[in-house]
Amino acid sequence: MKLERREFLKLSGAGLALAPGFLLEAAQEAAPATDGHRLVVLQLTGGNDGLNTVIPFEDDSYHRSRPALAIPKARVLRLEGSTEMGLHPAMEGMQALYREGHLAVIQGIGYPNPDRSHFRSMDIWHSANPSIKEKGKGWLGKSLETKPAELNAVHIGGESLPLALHGERHVASIQNLDFIELLSGSKGSRLKKILRAANSDPRPQREDYVRGLANETLDSLDKILKVSRNPAPVEYPASELGRKMKLAGQMVSGGYPARILYLSQGGYDTHARQGDVHTGLLGDLSGALTAFYRHVEKTGAAERVTVMVFSEFGRRVKENASLGTDHGCAAPMFLLSGKIKGGLHGPSPDLSNLDRGDLRFTIDFRRVYATLVEELFRIDSKKLLGGSFDKLGLFT
Amino acid sequence: MTRGKLLPPGQRLEPYVPGEDGPWDYPAAAHLARRAAFGAPKELVNKLLELGPHRAPAFLLRGRDETPEMKAVADSRRRIGNTEAIQTWWAHRMLRGNHPAMDKLALFWHDHFATSDTKVRDSRLMMDQVRLFLREGTGHFHALAQSIAKDPAMIIWLDGNSNRRGKPNENFARELMELFTLGVGNYTEEDIKEAARAFTGWHVKNRKFWFNKRAHDTGAKTLFGFTGNLDGDYVLRACLEKRAGAEFIAGKLFDYYVGTPVSPELRKSLAELYLASFHNIGPFLEKLLSSREFYSAPARRAIMSSPADFTIGTLRTLGATAGSDRLPAEMSRMGMDLLRPPSVKGWQKGKSWLNSNTLLSRYRFASMLGSGTENAPRVPWDKIEKEGVDELFKLFFPEGLAGRIRKTITDEAGGDLKLLVTALVELPEYQYI
Known part of the structure; x- marks a missing residue:
């Protein structure tokens, strides 16, 4: 991921007079419908340590299990209204969002027979299927298929398309804005014109797949270029996540037609020397989420977007001998929106009732999925998830 | 036809x-x-x-014997010895070597016995493994499987050294059956357990294969219904038979x-x-x-080109030369990081080679061809100009291209052959070999 500031500047409104034909063409396109609620999925890759994110600071066994890593009570950021749970000290921005009622913390998320392999657990989350055998379609990919006329998705990131988005529909995956330059400028726009012309004719099945993908990609590039020209009214962290969230904020604010946006932040596999690394990650996460929320608040989009933050699993309650934590099970999730019922949802972690050293889950993650697809996309979750999962009362 | x-x-x-x-x-x-x-x-x-x-x-x-030029490149890259250097050596062989068909087959074996330097962390051992494929790739499959079972990079990759008597590690035995020789459904979990015992003591010491007798389990094992003091060679033979x-x-x-x-x-x-x-x-x-x-x-044109087919193939078709040290990074952007396959299953092939990012990476490579910048591949444009548009189409699409598409892109390119080549390489049809 390399999304340089200068590229955004180059593409900003100030340069419009010099913009090549391709740019103007995109700018003149009619604004797409903007009324549908957006879902931004933010994946914390590697297994976020939930216990040091949303902290049971009054629980002695928390402090006993983690002599080196436990956050001292005095440093925990208090969550208004709770006497037992608080946030990691690096999460000041999210503390404020919580106070304002825009952040929901759903505790004890997991699934039956938890798998402690990164890959398998991630596949389970992506497919919404704890007994997944073969990678097929993802829960969002299936959502796209259910409502082809209304739903579109975009993936922002350099990794390959997440399984969650796999399905019959093409999903554009945008790695960085270098690519926009490739197809703008005088030579680039000529090339784009050739490609557009050559790709206008349908092909036999095989080649038509590439044609569809190519057209989808070119469309997305045009539209992304357009929204990325709107300067963000807030400062985002200068990190990779900050840059990705900024583009997401521009897309949501600028009417980019994707209803589903997918991005990830890596580095959560903290087996050793967790302290500073985790602080850095959570600070980055909190900063990026806060900037995003302030951004969509200013552009009037806060009530039509929800951010869902998840990780493939939490970590062991006990710290290990390398000042880190190993793979665990249940962990909290975050939902951020102008429409959310803020606060703590679900029972707080019970450290006196562990399953082989790991927290037991109390809420199946598929209940969150069911809530989101029903409330935001009006999709029958029973069909999508292959079973009935009770919705959670998360939206106002 | x-x-x-x-x-x-x-x-x-x-x-x-x-x-x-x-x-x-x-x-x-x-x-x-x-x-x-x-x-x-x-x-x-x-x-x-x-x-x-x-x-x-x-x-x-x-x-074929390795040419002196390729030998020199191999030696110099081996001296540097990091992943990038060894990747460059292989990409250079594919592009400029005298035996590209062998490289293509070695790439098949690299994907089949997928081993990644991210875990092996010894690029010279990775180079030795690729050379094993180049040397034995057309030979007897049993011999190849035997060599790979004793290949140091493979042993490190699938945790051979922790496979010891009393504490078997099933990693190699499982992949041997599931991915290397038989496929799912042709063995039982019990077979894997027993085969792992047979491979106990197949270790690496000082970057070489070492049969660690003390770690080898000499007890009776039962594989595919046959019981005896079976060893690794027996397991390999039994799988292949x-x-x-x-x-x-x-x-x-x-x-x-x-x-x-x-x-x-x-x-x-x-x-x-x-x-x-x-x-x-x-x-x-x-x-x-x-x-x-x-x-x-x-x-015909039934197979989605891999990043190697796309980059090396395009340059070879054009008769271009390029700084080979840039090719591995290009291929990696397109989803094929040589010597670092994503898992022991190798790369997801076919349609999976293309998504928006990898497609745009192909476009970027195509644009580079005609860019004339310092880092761009050196394409013999004079020769291509002289031979003309018909020859160019024959070069890229000898079986022909639908008339309308040909006319559209020729008209739009307006006589600019560099632009035309870039466009040809970006066509949906060209993504298949």
């Missing part, structure tokens, strides 16, 4: 008879060049055309080189053809690459 698909499965693998089964022409020879090696350089296609369908595969696959193994490896090579759908009957015929070659990969491939099925209409 249309008759192949009408024939019963058994006959589809019989030798292609020019005249009876279809023509032996430039498009057919170019098809062979693209599949057996990378791209379709005109000189090579003409040479294959002259040899005919039955001598051409042997010409492509038969052993299973009929399912023949179907598995023959089917996988077929997918890589021919790429048409495989029915259960065809799978059977493939196994028979493979067994008739007595597990010898080279002779089996020669039969595949001269079969009716290979030259049938459904097989």
Whole structure:
């Protein structure tokens, strides 16, 4: 991921007079419908340590299990209204969002027979299927298929398309804005014109797949270029996540037609020397989420977007001998929106009732999925998830 | 070239008879060049055309000595010895070496016995493994499997050193059966447990294979219903002797080189053809690459090009030279990080090669061809200008391109051949070989 500031500047409104034909063409396109609620999925890759994110600071066994890593009570950021749970000290921005009622913390998320392999657990989350055998379609990919006329998705990131988005529909995956330059400028726009012309004719099945993908990609590039020209009214962290969230904020604010946006932040596999690394990650996460929320608040989009933050699993309650934590099970999730019922949802972690050293889950993650697809996309979750999962009362 | 698909499965693998089964022409020879090696350089296609369908595969696959230039590049890159240097060595071989068909086959084995330097962390051992594929890739599959089971990079990759008597590690035994020789459904969990015991003590010491006698389990083991003091060699032999193994490896090579759908009957015929070659990969491939099925209409342009096919193939087709040190990064952007496959299953191939990012990476590479910048590949534009547009189309699409598409892009390019080449390489049709 390399999304340089200068590229955004180059593409900003100030340069419009010099913009090549391709740019103007995109700018003149009619604004797409903007009324549908957006879902931004933010994946914390590697297994976020939930216990040091949303902290049971009054629980002695928390402090006993983690002599080196436990956050001292005095440093925990208090969550208004709770006497037992608080946030990691690096999460000041999210503390404020919580106070304002825009952040929901759903505790004890997991699934039956938890798998402690990164890959398998991630596949389970992506497919919404704890007994997944073969990678097929993802829960969002299936959502796209259910409502082809209304739903579109975009993936922002350099990794390959997440399984969650796999399905019959093409999903554009945008790695960085270098690519926009490739197809703008005088030579680039000529090339784009050739490609557009050559790709206008349908092909036999095989080649038509590439044609569809190519057209989808070119469309997305045009539209992304357009929204990325709107300067963000807030400062985002200068990190990779900050840059990705900024583009997401521009897309949501600028009417980019994707209803589903997918991005990830890596580095959560903290087996050793967790302290500073985790602080850095959570600070980055909190900063990026806060900037995003302030951004969509200013552009009037806060009530039509929800951010869902998840990780493939939490970590062991006990710290290990390398000042880190190993793979665990249940962990909290975050939902951020102008429409959310803020606060703590679900029972707080019970450290006196562990399953082989790991927290037991109390809420199946598929209940969150069911809530989101029903409330935001009006999709029958029973069909999508292959079973009935009770919705959670998360939206106002 | 249309008759192949009408024939019963058994006959589809019989030798292609020019005249009876279809023509032996430039498009057919170019098809062979693209599949057996990378791209379709005109000189090579003409040479294959002259040899005919039955001598051409042997010409492509038969052993050759490494040229002094390639030897020098290999030595210098080995001295540097990091992943990038070894990747560059291999990419340079593919592009400029004298045996691209062997590199293409080695790439098959690299994907089949997928080992990644992210865990091995010894790029020279990775280079040794690639050289093993280059040396033994056309040989007897049993010998190759035996060599790979003792290959230091493979042992590190699949945790061989922690496979000890009393504490077996199943990693290698499992992948040997699931991914290397038999495929899912042809063994039991019990077989894996017992096979792991047979491989106990197959360790690496001082970067070399070492049979650690003290760590080897000499107790009785039962594999596929046979009990005895079985060792690793026995397990390898037993896996390879299973009929399912023949179907598995023959089917996988077929997918890589021919790429048409495989029915259960065809799978059977493939196994028979493979067994008739007595597990010898080279002779089996020669039969595949001269079969009716290979030259049938459904097989033409049926395979999604890999990043290696796309980059190396395009440069070879154009007769371009390039700083090979840039090629691995280009291929990596397109989803193929040489020597670092994503998992022991290798790369997800076919359609999975393309998503928006990798497609745009292909566009970016295509744009670079004609950019004239310092880092751009050196393409012989004068020669291409002189030969003209018809020759250019023949070079990239010898079998032809739908008339409307050809006219559209020629008109839009307006005589700019560099732009035309970039556009040709970006066409949906060109993404298939």
